[in-house]
Amino acid sequence: MIFRFRLFPVAMLAAAVALSACDDKQGELNVQRIRDFFNAIKPAPLLLKGLKPGESTEADIRGTMGKPETERVFTDGSKRLEYPRGPMGNQTWFVDLDANGRYAGATQVLTAANFAKVQPGMHADEVRRLLGKPCDVAQYPLKPETVWSWRWLEDGVNQDAFFNVHFGPDGLVYTTSRSDILTGH
Known part of the structure; x- marks a missing residue:
């Protein structure tokens, strides 16, 4: 037994x-x-470390960085892969491929310079192409408005904040704002 x-x-x-x-x-x-x-x-510098402009392929990028959130193909045959590092991350990387499918470069787009490009009257799709996927989307039906928010390092080093884009009922930007991230300390 x-x-x-x-x-x-x-x-x-x-x-x-x-x-x-x-x-x-x-x-x-x-x-x-x-x-x-x-x-x-994984920190972005580690993800981008082995990629070589003009040599690395789309398969190399996907093998290193994974599946992108969004792919955009342009009329010249080039392509942009979007990698938001969120929802709690404060970076969004756009990885560009040339028309031959080779790595052309990567850009961290959540910067003060890019935020300054968001202007009243811009369509939501223009904002999305400029800044990538927001980490939060809030609807305020009584106002009425929709607010997209991105986490970012406001001072570039250690001060997390939100950059907010406010859309009216027509889907166009009418203002932007920033807000602190409450940490509960």
Whole structure:
């Protein structure tokens, strides 16, 4: 009788291994999810470190940085891959590929210079192309307005803040603002 109970855990382990081998596709998806998670928290300099302008391919970029949030293809055949480092991150990287599919460069777009380009009358899509995906979208039906917010390092080093773009009911920018991030200390 004791012999049977000792074999039970071994039999269960063998069954689990056999069943997991049946679903290789699910295993690959789980590995990809883990890679995507670590790419999302990896500092950007480490992600961009091995990329060489004119040499690295789109496959190299995706292998290093993962799946982009958005892809934009331009009329000249070049492409832009968008990598927001959020929702709690304060950077969004635009990775540009030339018409031949080679890495042309990367730009961190959540900067004061880019925020200054957001002007009243701009359409939401123009703002999205300039700053990437917002980390938060809030609807205020009584006002009525929609506010998109991006986390960023206001002083470039250590002061997290929000840059906010306010859209009217017509979908056009009518103002911008900044707000502090409350930390609860």
